[in-house]
Amino acid sequence: MKVDGKEMRPIWLSSDNPLEVHVIDQRMLPHELVIAPLKDVDDTIHAIREMFVRGAPLIGATGAWGVYLACINAPGGQVTDAWVETEAKRLKASRPTAVNLAWAVDRMTARIAAVDGDGPRVRAAREEAAAITDEEAENCRLIGEFGVALIEEISRKKKGETVNILTHCNAGWLACVEYGTATAPIYEAYNRGIDVHVWVDETRPLNQGARLTAWELGKHGVKHTVIADNAGGHLMQHGMVDLVITGTDRTTWTGDVANKIGTYLKALAAQDNNIPFWVALPSSTFDWEMDDGVREIPIEVRNPDEIRYIQGKVDGKLVQVLVPPAGSACENHAFDVTPARLVTGFITERGLCEASGDGVLGLFPEKGKEASCR
Ligand SMILES: CSC[C@@H](O)[C@@H](O)C(=O)COP(=O)(O)O
Numbered sequence: 001m002k003v004d005g006k007e008m009r010p011i012w013l014s015s016d017n018p019l020e021v022h023v024i025d026q027r028m029l030p031h032e033l034v035i036a037p038l039k040d041v042d043d044t045i046h047a048i049r050e051m052f053v054r055g056a057p058l059i060g061a062t063g064a065w066g067v068y069l070a071c072i073n074a075p076g077g078q079v080t081d082a083w084v085e086t087e088a089k090r091l092k093a094s095r096p097t098a099v100n101l102a103w104a105v106d107r108m109t110a111r112i113a114a115v116d117g118d119g120p121r122v123r124a125a126r127e128e129a130a131a132i133t134d135e136e137a138e139n140c141r142l143i144g145e146f147g148v149a150l151i152e153e154i155s156r157k158k159k160g161e162t163v164n165i166l167t168h169c170n171a172g173w174l175a176c177v178e179y180g181t182a183t184a185p186i187y188e189a190y191n192r193g194i195d196v197h198v199w200v201d202e203t204r205p206l207n208q209g210a211r212l213t214a215w216e217l218g219k220h221g222v223k224h225t226v227i228a229d230n231a232g233g234h235l236m237q238h239g240m241v242d243l244v245i246t247g248t249d250r251t252t253w254t255g256d257v258a259n260k261i262g263t264y265l266k267a268l269a270a271q272d273n274n275i276p277f278w279v280a281l282p283s284s285t286f287d288w289e290m291d292d293g294v295r296e297i298p299i300e301v302r303n304p305d306e307i308r309y310i311q312g313k314v315d316g317k318l319v320q321v322l323v324p325p326a327g328s329a330c331e332n333h334a335f336d337v338t339p340a341r342l343v344t345g346f347i348t349e350r351g352l353c354e355a356s357g358d359g360v361l362g363l364f365p366e367k368g369k370e371a372s373c374r
Helices: 041-049 056-072 081-092 100-113 118-157 184-191 208-220 229-237 263-272 357-363 365-372
Strands: 011-013 021-024 035-038 163-167 196-201 223-227 243-246 250-252 257-260 277-280 309-314 317-322 335-338 345-348 351-353
Touching (some): 021 056, 035 056, 041 081, 118 277, 163 229, 184 208, 208 223, 243 257, 263 277, 351 357, 357 365
Parallel strands (some): 163 243, 243 277
C-alpha cells in the first residue's frame, strides 16, 4: 500500500543486502516510521514477541522469513534438518495465539526438507518465504473483492448514504502484508466510490486501532473516527453502526473466532442490536484441528506493563505514562474467543460463508479429512 506516495509493505527482503529482512517497527507508529533490520532468528523472535510486527498473516510471513534467516546463518553453512527443525521450533514458540505462525513455519520446513544440498536449501527457503508473503497479499486482495459486496448492499439499501463500519484492533495492511483482512473490503468500497466511514476502536492496551488502523485509513483517505473501546455498544443502540468487520488470529474450522481482547463484547452488542458481525480471514488463519475455540485456543497473556503505561507523543518525543496506582495488580489477556453463534459469517479468499463447520468446509472441501479426523 502507499505511504506518502511510496509503495510499502510491512516486511521485505532488503534489496541491498539479501542477508537482511526489513520490517516496519510498528511500535513507533503513527508518530515515527522506523525500519528495523532482522539478521537472524533471534532478531526475528524479538521482533515478533515485542510486536515490531504483529497481526496474524504478518506474523506468519515473518516466521517464514525467520526460517530463511535460519538457513543463511546455519553453522558452517550446513543447512541440516536438525538445525532447521530446532530454529523452527523456537520461532513457533514466539507468540502462541496466531495460528499463521505455525502454518507458515511448517510450510517452510516441509519445502526445505524436500530439497538436497545447502545452497539449494537456502534458495528454496528464500523462494518459499517470498511465495508465502505474496500469497497472503493476494488472499487479502480477494477478501476485498468478495467482502465489498456486503458494503455495496448496505449502501444500496441506504440509497448512497454513508455506510458506517466498526472495526476492532488493526486488521489492516500493517497486519497482513497488503490490503488487510477486515480493511480489504473497506479499501475496495472506498476505491469504488462508496461513501464509507469507519468507527475505529482504540483497542487498549496497545492501541492498535488508535495508532495503526487510524494511520492506515488516514493515509488512504478513508473517513474514520477513533472511539473509546467501550463506545461500540452505545453507537449500535443508536443506529450509528451498519456493519462490524474484524480480523482474527485463529479461527476453528467450526467457526469460533479468536481476536484481540474486546472482540467478544462487540459481537454480543452486535447481536443484541441485529447488526451483522463479519470476520475476514485468509485460509492460513483457520485451525483445522481445534473444534472448540473457547476451550482450546491458547490465549496469550502479555506483560502487565502494557496496561500500566500508555505511549504517546509529548513535545515531539515518544513517552510512556503510568496510568494506574503503581502498586495495583494488572493482568493482560491479549485475545478472546467469540463463539461461532455470534458471527454472521466469514469473508475469505474463496468467498463468503456461514460461521460453521459446514459453511467453512463448503468453501474448503479439501480440508474435510483433516477436520473430521477429530
Ligand atoms: C489480521 S490479524 C488479527 C487482527 O485481526 C487483529 O485484530 C489482532 O488481533 C492482532 O493482534 P496483535 O496482538 O496486534 O498481533
